[in-house]
Amino acid sequence: MNKQTVQLVFCVDDRFCLPLGVLLRSILATTERTLSVHILTQGVSEQHRQRIEAELCSPHEVRWYQVDSAGLENLSLSAAFSQRLSLATYYRFLLGNLLSPDIDKVLYLDADMLVNEDIGHLYDSNLGNAIVGAVSDSKLSDEQRWQHLELSQPYYFNAGMLLVNMTAWRSMDVAEQCWQWVERGIDFAYNDQDILNLVLNGHVALLDTRWNQQSHGLRLQQGGIVHFTGAEKPWHASCVHPLLERYRALWHDSAYKDVAAEHALDAFDKRSLQRLSQQTNNQGAIWIYGAGQRGRRLAAFLQENLPQLNIKGFVDRAQTGQFQGVPIVSALPHGANEPVLIASEPHYEAIRQTLLAETTDQHRIITL
Template sequence: MSSVPAIHIALTFDDNFWAPAYATMRSVCLFTKRKQDLVFHLCHRTLSPGHHTDLAAIADEFPVHLRWYDLDQSEMFRDVARRMPENRRLSNIVYARLMLDQLLGSEVERVLYLDCDMLVRDDIAALFDIDLRGKAIAAVRDTMGAFIAGGRDLKNNRDIFDAADYYFNAGMVLIDIAKWREADVIGRMEEAHRTGVMQRIYYDQDLLNLVFKDNWLKLDWRWNTIDARHAHEGLDPAILHYTGERKPWGIFSTMLQTVAFARLYRHVMTNELFYRFARHRWRRWWMKRLRLG
């Protein structure tokens, strides 16, 4: 590793998201000059040996470092995932990012968390090196934040959230580990669970907005372009975040260009992995329906 400080990046995913995790990592590598400084912290669960091999191959193409964290072996994660409200769409892997300060090594002072439904197309070093100006984290305002927190007619949870407060999307968060640790995120989660707040809010993202209220740096929208559509291509986004129903790994999304940079995404994932992931998703789709039958 070079004498320049490492760029620490954390991803959390389960076995059904191994290919998008690979695409996110590869996009980071492709669009930075500081490839040799990249350290990927891969927090995973239910990862099959074959998919582990696919992910590890990133180090054959680029001079990056990989650190693996098997969440299935983490008593802390298993306990949290078992007790906290279940995220049926994303699974309780979402809670893993709350404990990054406890999972990562003590030498990590700053880490960039990225969701695995992202495509990076600008130099990640420019984001990682941003001056946090004394804040614990940096993030991008969520364009749907008021609705996420307030729900229909923006009436829900008014005793918890104020729609006038800026609300960030937690898919990309630049973290000062020491300040994150001082905030006692897991302790705040446990308190919210005891008081019934966790049962009412939008999982970890709402919790992080409560914990870091007025203690986060608002970044330009380019660094987390939410619900990335085809029209965003002309605006030169730095990170595409595919939060909508259509994903860039969908065959028809790629053919019809319904999401931003769909064709680029396919080749970042690589054609071989893209079509293998498509077959994997079809198998899962049929298995779910056969079980229902």
Template sequence: MSGAVDTGAPARGANGLASFHIAFCVDNNYCRPMGATIASIIANNPGQHFTFHVLTLDLSDDNKRRIAAFEQLYPVRTQLHLLEPASFSQFAHFLGHSHYSLSIFTRLVIPTVLGGQTDRVLYLDADILCVASIAEMIALELGGDIAVVVPDAPVTTRRRVAALELAHNEYFNAGVLLMNLQPWMDADISARTLDTLMHGTKDMRFNDQDALNIVLNGRARYVSPRWNYLYDLIHDLDVNKTAMRPVGKAVFIHFAGAVKPWTDWSGHDARLLFRRYLELSPWAGMPLDPAPKNTKEMRMHSRFLWRRSKPLQSLAWFLRYLRKRAAK
């Protein structure tokens, strides 16, 4: 593994608060949305110092430069951790014959990579926007809790609790995960999660999220859904609604569905929220996705256009979908 490691005194914001560490695991495709996520956190938390960690197996020079540019724009620290296969050596006996790619395990090496720098790390998916202060989460007294998590949607929880035969009626969405590093490592959570993923008998539909839920069932602290407010754009677009629904007291809006807020072709107002924060990042000026890129998006776009009473455009996109699928 290579990456910047700060051995000096902890950085502090203007109000004297120690740096809060946030980690992302991305590839080149998710650097732009990650930029908007980071900018949204900075914008809604003035005075708080952050250290943003980016764990990746490979990144373009352009994205490396843009990540580093946050330090010129804002009083924050960024650290890029380029992971090599050797980083996963502790899990080698799990990975030897795995059909999974290394990227799926990146989140599980966060405690090992960052354990010498901080006692806690907030992991975030890169399809999240912060719309309020996270001071309450930063101030949480974790004690011996291994992790702080947020419940998934009720219907998902019911289905996964049943499918995984979980003893406790709880299931979290792992897109927001506050790791208490020493208890996490003392309980060997990463290795146990990989063991469950590799050798478990259950249907791991959501891969490491399911495995984490099995290992942490009954052992994680649950907090309000406002810390991982799941917003599915398909829900709106299927009924021809393009305005954002009220999100109440949400802090993190998680666009976890198949349609993302950086899809200009969706026509949804979530694009405006995403663009607002993207323009505060080193990715400012980059266009949103002008058209569907794959067969799944093409088919959805065709359906959404039909809902908007645009049958000819809907048919045109459905034919594109059929041609692209036939070409595979």
């Protein structure tokens, strides 16, 4: 039997080219089919193009599509995602407009994914009369987001993996319906994903969750496709995901092997580091209050850029163990007199008040 070429679609800018390169490496390592890769972008540097194309030698092919900026002026990202995503996430609306009309099926994937099984099996899924095949969003389904959007069907899918019947997509003019929602100017918390759920409600075949294993409630660490849906990504220096070792191994075998992990610092992190520098002159030793994502990324940045500053430990009542050699303890040790950096934005003031009650030396607290 002649196996059908897998038509893959990605929407990226320069920020997401490295994870796309690693994702392609994972697909090539697990998938037997020939790949035809379609990349929608408003601008990718020539260096990134060369790296991506280096991953896809014959018989595979890659095609680049330039997204016209006209008509995209109304696009925006909600506050929760403005530092994590780019407007490229909306480009998938344009599948029917940009791809050749003779392509009748595509598999769209977000770049922040890792493939562990042959996606040819996913590509062959029977969609019946549905326009797309997708997987339920684990976190937002738990929160029953379909009720908030007043959807007629009791489900809410994650749009990071979409198996698309292109004939039906074009026939329903999904792109036009999506742009109509954009023009209404509604501030959707989940951006284009909310819009796709609204437009495609009742036209979705829910597929096995193994084809989009999201970080929330991750159950199958070797699922067909693992989706790094949290703010912490495996190309960040502070990531502790269960599949980090496999991801990094593929990364170091890819065209991006010479690129170092990045420090994804937000505005709060940068203010914290500025105040830390002012109060300690980046010398001596400190404690970090909080061993979650923020605490880890601050620690990873300090270890790489200010090794002369000794991190004695994390304070965190909910976690144990260590991170990159730094121990995690449930409370500041008795008699500890080093400065404390609070690694929590929503609970900053509550933690500060707790520390003030526990110490007579208020100058030990790195205040914002």
